[in-house]
Amino acid sequence: MTAIPAAEWREHLDTMITGLRDTGALTDPRWIEAFRAVPRHVFTPHLRDSEGRDIDVAEARQAWLRRVYQDDSLITAVTHEPGLGTDVPTSSSTRPGLMARMLELLQLREGMRVLEIGTGTGYNAGLLTHRLGACHVTSIDIDPTLIEDARCRLHSLNLAPHLLVGDGLAGVPDHAPFDRIIATCAVPGIPLAWITQLAPGGAMLVNLRGEIACGTLCLLSKDATGDDEVIGPFLGIAGHFMWARHDPARALPYGIQSTSERDQTRTTTDPGTVATIAHDVANPDFRFLVQLHIRGIRTLAAPPGQPVPTTIHAAATDGSWATAHIATGKVAQGGTRRLWDNLCAAHTLWCALGQPPPTRFGVVATPTAQFAYLDHDRNWTRWPLPLL
Numbered sequence: 250m251t252a253i254p255a256a257e258w259r260e261h262l263d264t265m266i267t268g269l270r271d272t273g274a275l276t277d278p279r280w281i282e283a284f285r286a287v288p289r290h291v292f293t294p295h296l297r298d299s300e301g302r303d304i305d306v307a308e309a310r311q312a313w314l315r316r317v318y319q320d321d322s323l324i325t326a327v328t329h330e331p332g333l334g335t336d337v338p339t340s341s342s343t344r345p346g347l348m349a350r351m352l353e354l355l356q357l358r359e360g361m362r363v364l365e366i367g368t369g370t371g372y373n374a375g376l377l378t379h380r381l382g383a384c385h386v387t388s389i390d391i392d393p394t395l396i397e398d399a400r401c402r403l404h405s406l407n408l409a410p411h412l413l414v415g416d417g418l419a420g421v422p423d424h425a426p427f428d429r430i431i432a433t434c435a436v437p438g439i440p441l442a443w444i445t446q447l448a449p450g451g452a453m454l455v456n457l458r459g460e461i462a463c464g465t466l467c468l469l470s471k472d473a474t475g476d477d478e479v480i481g482p483f484l485g486i487a488g489h490f491m492w493a494r495h496d497p498a499r500a501l502p503y504g505i506q507s508t509s510e511r512d513q514t515r516t517t518t519d520p521g522t523v524a525t526i527a528h529d530v531a532n533p534d535f536r537f538l539v540q541l542h543i544r545g546i547r548t549l550a551a552p553p554g555q556p557v558p559t560t561i562h563a564a565a566t567d568g569s570w571a572t573a574h575i576a577t578g579k580v581a582q583g584g585t586r587r588l589w590d591n592l593c594a595a596h597t598l599w600c601a602l603g604q605p606p607p608t609r610f611g612v613v614a615t616p617t618a619q620f621a622y623l624d625h626d627r628n629w630t631r632w633p634l635p636l637l
């Protein structure tokens with residue numbers, strides 16, 4: 250892309266920065282300066298509209314610039330996911346307001362070494378490099394074409410952090426240890442390499458999530474003794490990053506299994522219970538607990554196309570599923586787990602615990618055991634997380 254004259258984009262950038270300051274996302278003068286010096290449009294020449302079509306920059310440059318400088322995430326790559334039969338986003342430029350909050354949460358000081366997992370467009374790597382200097386920033390992406398593009402864009406602004414192609418779940422041992430790790434792709438547990446490659450006293454900001462709830466950014470720190478343990482709270486900041494995956498050609502890190510007719514059971518339950526759970530399935534606090542409680546759950550909702558929901562449907566990546574009819578209490582379940590029974594247990598627990606929001610939860614992660622806890626890491630109300 251040929252350089253766009255500053256006169257055309259400067260006002261859009263200033264408006265975006267004013268907006269981020271007004272919402273409180275951007276407060277630190279050093280980050281404000283970085284957002285001024287690293288224009289977002291340089292990193293987002295290839296956008297797609299909601300139907301997945303390329304947006305032609307040359308045709309509608311002012312409209313495109315307005316879009317780039319909104320506080321929105323911008324999809325920049327999609328991959329066809331056979332398990333879902335649809336295209337799934339595989340890279341984006343994160344919403345600037347979220348990026349600003351995350352960068353400020355890192356509490357960077359001069360001289361710190363940072364690892365970013367998920368280079369994507371290179372925009373965040375550019376902001377970090379402007380702030381810390383190239384030799385303090387390492388960024389890795391699994392998709393080689395993204396790294397190539399990011400390198401060119403960063404170069405055009407005289408920014409040259411260490412960029413690598415690879416599976417960021419293994420970290421970057423050659424450049425470790427890192428004082429900070431920021432992951433801009435989501436994980437279901439904390440990868441072992443991130444724990445061991447974090448310097449004593451370091452911190453990592455991670456989107457630890459499942460499929461049915463967001464708001465799960467986690468700020469985990471390692472104490473100064475350097476033991477391989479990180480601990481910290483869920484922040485309750487809405488962040489729903491794309492999954493970290495092992496294969497650049499796939500969008501999801503897992504396959505979705507199907508079940509056979511033989512696995513099915515049909516029962517009837519108290520319609521009042523179904524109605525109570527139906528009332529709470531949209532509650533983000535309930536969904537957060539369900540996500541911890543039922544490993545691999547990927548759907549929890551009324552099936553689409555019901556003007557007034559008449560059933561609750563749940564499904565998990567292992568192919569287990571359940572449908573409960575709100576008026577009659579009829580329940581059908583299939584697969585290796587009985588998801589309806591699991592859902593009822595999660596609801597009973599959530600009520601017994603006082604309907605806690607995500608901010609009452611935290612995470613402890615070591616190389617051999619990881620769990621989410623309620624209120625305190627010594628509390629035995631805890632949920633195991635997968636070891637990666």
Ligand SMILES: C[S@@+](CC[C@H](N)C(=O)[O-])C[C@H]1O[C@@H](n2cnc3c(N)ncnc32)[C@H](O)[C@@H]1O
Binds near residue numbers: 341415418433495
């Ligand atoms: C939301 S985008 C990152 C946005 C980016 N930080 C920016 O400023 O544009 C998520 C990125 O994570 C990358 N990714 C997914 N799995 C990965 C993995 N295992 N290792 C490294 N990068 C990965 C994707 O290719 C994608 O570019």
